[in-house]
Amino acid sequence: MLRIENLTKTYGDKRAVDDLSLHVGPGEIYGFIGHNGAGKTTTIKSVCGILQFDSGTITIDGHDVRREPLLCKARTAYIPDNPDLYDFMTGIKYLNFIADVFDIDAALRNERIHRYSDMLELTADLAGAISSYSHGMKQKLAIISALIHEPRLLVLDEPFVGLDPKASRAVKDLMRQKCDEGAAVFFSTHVLEVAERLCDKVAIIKGGRLVAHGPTDEVRGDSSLEDVFLELESDQQ
Amino acid sequence: MIGTLYRLNLRAVFASLLRRGRRARWPRFVFAGLFVTYVAGSVALAMLLLFSLLVVAFDAIGELWLYWALFAAISFSLGVLGSVFVAAGHLFGARDNEALLALPIRPGQILASRVLVLLTIECALSVPLFVPVAYVWLSAGHGTPVGVAMLLAGFVLLPVITLSVSLLLAWVLSAVVARVRRHRSLLTVVVALVFLLGYVAVFTAVQRHLGDLITSGAEVAAAVSRSMPPFHAFGVAVADEDPGRFALFVAWAVTPFVALVGILASRYSRILTAGRGTHRVAYHPRVPRRSGMTAALVGRELSQYWSRPMVVLNATIGSLMSLIGAGALVARRDVVLGYSNRLAGAVPGLTIPVLVTVAIALVGATNTLSASLVSLEGRTLWIARSLPVSSSRILRAKLLAHLAVSSGPCLLASIVTAWAAADDAAGWLLIVFVPQCFFLLTALGGLAVNLSLPRLDWLSEVQVVKQSASALVAVFGGIGVVVGFGIVYLVVGRLLVTPEIYLWFCGLACVLAALAVARHLHTRGVARFERLGS
Numbered sequence: 001m002l003r004i005e006n007l008t009k010t011y012g013d014k015r016a017v018d019d020l021s022l023h024v025g026p027g028e029i030y031g032f033i034g035h036n037g038a039g040k041t042t043t044i045k046s047v048c049g050i051l052q053f054d055s056g057t058i059t060i061d062g063h064d065v066r067r068e069p070l071l072c073k074a075r076t077a078y079i080p081d082n083p084d085l086y087d088f089m090t091g092i093k094y095l096n097f098i099a100d101v102f103d104i105d106a107a108l109r110n111e112r113i114h115r116y117s118d119m120l121e122l123t124a125d126l127a128g129a130i131s132s133y134s135h136g137m138k139q140k141l142a143i144i145s146a147l148i149h150e151p152r153l154l155v156l157d158e159p160f161v162g163l164d165p166k167a168s169r170a171v172k173d174l175m176r177q178k179c180d181e182g183a184a185v186f187f188s189t190h191v192l193e194v195a196e197r198l199c200d201k202v203a204i205i206k207g208g209r210l211v212a213h214g215p216t217d218e219v220r221g222d223s224s225l226e227d228v229f230l231e232l233e234s235d236q237q
Numbered sequence: 238m239i240g241t242l243y244r245l246n247l248r249a250v251f252a253s254l255l256r257r258g259r260r261a262r263w264p265r266f267v268f269a270g271l272f273v274t275y276v277a278g279s280v281a282l283a284m285l286l287l288f289s290l291l292v293v294a295f296d297a298i299g300e301l302w303l304y305w306a307l308f309a310a311i312s313f314s315l316g317v318l319g320s321v322f323v324a325a326g327h328l329f330g331a332r333d334n335e336a337l338l339a340l341p342i343r344p345g346q347i348l349a350s351r352v353l354v355l356l357t358i359e360c361a362l363s364v365p366l367f368v369p370v371a372y373v374w375l376s377a378g379h380g381t382p383v384g385v386a387m388l389l390a391g392f393v394l395l396p397v398i399t400l401s402v403s404l405l406l407a408w409v410l411s412a413v414v415a416r417v418r419r420h421r422s423l424l425t426v427v428v429a430l431v432f433l434l435g436y437v438a439v440f441t442a443v444q445r446h447l448g449d450l451i452t453s454g455a456e457v458a459a460a461v462s463r464s465m466p467p468f469h470a471f472g473v474a475v476a477d478e479d480p481g482r483f484a485l486f487v488a489w490a491v492t493p494f495v496a497l498v499g500i501l502a503s504r505y506s507r508i509l510t511a512g513r514g515t516h517r518v519a520y521h522p523r524v525p526r527r528s529g530m531t532a533a534l535v536g537r538e539l540s541q542y543w544s545r546p547m548v549v550l551n552a553t554i555g556s557l558m559s560l561i562g563a564g565a566l567v568a569r570r571d572v573v574l575g576y577s578n579r580l581a582g583a584v585p586g587l588t589i590p591v592l593v594t595v596a597i598a599l600v601g602a603t604n605t606l607s608a609s610l611v612s613l614e615g616r617t618l619w620i621a622r623s624l625p626v627s628s629s630r631i632l633r634a635k636l637l638a639h640l641a642v643s644s645g646p647c648l649l650a651s652i653v654t655a656w657a658a659a660d661d662a663a664g665w666l667l668i669v670f671v672p673q674c675f676f677l678l679t680a681l682g683g684l685a686v687n688l689s690l691p692r693l694d695w696l697s698e699v700q701v702v703k704q705s706a707s708a709l710v711a712v713f714g715g716i717g718v719v720v721g722f723g724i725v726y727l728v729v730g731r732l733l734v735t736p737e738i739y740l741w742f743c744g745l746a747c748v749l750a751a752l753a754v755a756r757h758l759h760t761r762g763v764a765r766f767e768r769l770g771s
Contacts, residue, residue: 048622049622049623050619050623050770052768070627071625073624073625078623084617084619085617085620086617088540088544088545089537092520092525093540096526096528097536097537098624099525099527100528100529100532100533101533101625102624102625106524106525107524109527110525113525114522123520123522124519124520127519127520
């Protein structure tokens with residue numbers, strides 16, 4: 001579903017992502033772990049076509065992100081770590097705008113909007129201005145907007161930040177449900193317990209390079225993901 | 238702490254002017270400096286001419302104090318009318334207010350730093366007013382060391398008086414707007430237009446009553462001393478070098494300012510954290526209306542535009558003035574046409590259709606929305622970039638939004654003007670079509686300029702639509718094109734063709750230039766948009 005080969009991205013003299021390769025298959029939840037500034041968000045933004053990268057290839061469902069960006073974006077949903085949304089719109093207007101862009105039929109979008117907003121308990125607030133939303137409500141709205149077009153690949157940057165426990169659980173269930181339907185989920189997190197429980201595969205990034213990746217059980221071995229992560233962090237220093 | 242915040246705020250205000258682009262050979266402030274020099278020079282020249290007359294007249298009637306009192310009154314009026322909305326944006330609408338409140342900084346310090354920034358801006362804006370007036374005064378032989386010292390103190394203290402009133406009005410305005418639940422943008426725009434018309438009225442009244450000032454100086458002096466005691470005190474202090482009056486002026490300037498800032502400081506935290514009139518709107522599910530992608534993208538731009546009164550006021554002031562002008566033409570056709578006839582009659586060969594075509598183009602040139610639309614994406618740029626929409630389509634939507642709110646009202650004004658002023662079909666076509674050719678160029682040019690000089694890290698949209706390099710370049714670039722066409726006509730064109738035919742050539746030139754800019758946007762512009770943030 002998602003294939004990243006030798007991705008490199010530099011900011012000035014700093015190499016944010018260095019020759020990174022990983023594959024996310026259909027039906028997989030892939031966790032992307034690393035310390036602050038390790039290159040997670042840069043990788044994610046490159047995958048979603050938000051950042052231009054220096055070298056390497058990224059393909060989504062067999063389509064090259066550089067050559068066929070619109071096809072790739074049509075199959076992808078992205079949720080950023082800090083959901084700055086259009087605060088001049090109401091929640092429902094924002095969702096309709098996204099649905100218009102993805103050309104979703106009126107009845108279908110209506111069904112999906114209400115299904116996901118009921119699940120995340122945001123329906124009652126959909127008529128409110130986004131500017132009046134809390135961080136968690138904006139995060140929920142961003143998640144609903146990401147699911148409207150039933151993406152094949154979900155790319156989430158710290159998706160649980162700001163969510164209440166109930167919504168957090170609902171998002172985890174949604175991630176698993178989407179994978180069961182054949183989609184793939186690629187997400188970054190600092191919450192290693194969540195990654196350990198939720199992910200089929202994990203990758204640990206440090207200084208822009210992958211230092212470990214593979215099925216969660218293999219990466220973890222007999223210890224916890226937290227122990228492995230901290231050990232790899234200290235090994236590299 | 239106040240100093241640090243002050244420097245931070247001031248840097249935020251001028252950030253886009255001081256930053257050098259990655260591949261730019263010259264820092265942006267070089268270009269911005271040229272534009273600022275042009276504007277300040279124009280204002281300074283007008284003040285120089287006006288006060289050169291006044292100093293002689295007031296000297297003749299023995300009321301020299303009126304010279305400085307009048308300067309203070311003009312400076313105050315223009316300053317207040319021009320700064321109320323800037324003050325409201327900086328003090329109560331800045332996006333970093335809550336972040337600063339979360340830091341261990343006293344709210345009063347945040348307020349003080351912002352007020353100091355406003356005072357700095359106010360002083361900077363009063364330079365082109367003050368310098369020529371002081372120059373005329375000193376040239377007339379009225380300067381002594383004591384008088385000059387008082388003048389310099391007055392240069393800082395007069396903006397303090399202006400700022401006191403601006404702060405009060407900004408506070409009241411913010412409080413009223415915060416309590417209004419619907420049509421906030423409309424209310425703010427209407428209030429601002431009232432201020433704007435007041436601004437124009439003050440400026441034209443000064444020009445119109447120039448003769449009265451000179452011939453009836455004694456009556457004016459009596460009126461000023463009665464109704465404007467701070468300015469009377471300042472005028473007498475400088476003219477007579479009277480320390481007592483100067484102390485009185487200082488008291489007039491400082492006391493209300495300190496009191497107001499003190500009251501605001503004690504309530505600043507409460508004002509910023511109070512509910513902004515938002516209330517929970519009940520959601521009634523219904524099957525949504527489906528729009529096409531272009532309609533959705535244009536709708537998004539227009540939603541943003543209507544929700545931000547500062548954008549409406551600053552980026553489409555030409556549209557607002559066009560509509561007001563069209564309304565005036567319908568209501569007072571004879572008066573407006575009489576005034577236009579007098580103007581046209583003053584220049585040989587100038588006809589009403591030519592005059593109004595140029596006037597509509599000049600007014601429309603102040604519409605700079607397209608020069609702000611890329612910057613207004615700000616921190617939400619990721620949305621447009623992550624959607625399956627081509628960059629050229631996004632830019633096209635921005636262009637269409639600009640044309641809808643800029644060219645649309647100007648077209649309406651053109652049609653009304655053509656109905657009122659054109660005698661034949663040729664005049665009608667000239668008035669309606671030629672300005673639209675020019676507006677197409679300014680719309681595309683604004684977008685190209687904004688892609689070259691984007692500002693995505695703004696804290697208040699005022700920084701984008703009023704203080705950004707792209708907005709400055711767009712407005713003066715547009716006016717510059719009109720003035721350039723005028724100069725070419727005066728030098729060469731008038732020897733070859735009639736003004737009407739020349740204007741059609743100008744329209745054609747605008748269309749050709751617009752096609753070139755459109756091509757540039759389609760290639761380099763799209764590439765620039767895709768590189769934003771990378």
